Amino acid sequence: MIENQYVFKIQRYSIHDGPGIRTTIFFQGCPLSCYWCHNPESHAMPLKISMEDMDKAAVFLMKEIEKDLIFYDDSGGGVTFSGGEPLCQPQLLFRLLERCREKEIHTCVDTSGYGEAKVILKAAQKADLIFYDIKLMDEKAHKKYTGQSVATVLDNLKQLSEQKADVRLRFPLIPGVTDTNENIEGIMAFLKENIIYRDIHILPFHKAGEGKYNSLNMKNYMKDIQAPSKEKVEKIKEQFESNGFNVTIGG
């Protein structure tokens, strides 16, 4: 079964994962373990894929993607590769991006930015749009709340910026974790000094994935945390805007 092994979910008619109506392919496996992750079932890495199985997976997934062609055409939509972390299965991702380009299907890769630079840069060349998370500037906090170093994420973003890839930034607004003034000011200072991108999406924390932690018997660090108030979200939006950023709330 291809779903569950390389891809854990296919979501149709998605309107929050890029322009227009989209089909979102959720790749299995993520090197991070963010406290607020809504897809904890995606964390385990898939088994190593053989070339033969990868070809079968790509054929299967293209069939699924092409079922929704009419919606992409009517809405200016396409397909979004998300996860988990799609860059964890680069060969499958590259194949799908190439096939979509051949068929003129708009593609978006939604990434944490944590991965090998050469993989991210290649994905950016093959995709039409990259959604790129920027979470925490402080190395200690990034390691604590995501399990990995921020240095790789920032360095890869610099390289994408130098390559002038089409990138939209995403900032998960997590109460008590990413919403401190120090973190937000740090993010803006880094972006203004190093990065060409000024479009940023604020993704307010919500509790949609909560039930999964119980069923997977995983610790839910966010169980007592509530979604941020509208006022708080609006205040942070204004903070980014007054520093020259174009802000969208949500996907």
Ligand code: SF4
């Ligand atoms: S990067 Fe995304 S999929 Fe991976 S743990 Fe963090 S929120 Fe979950």
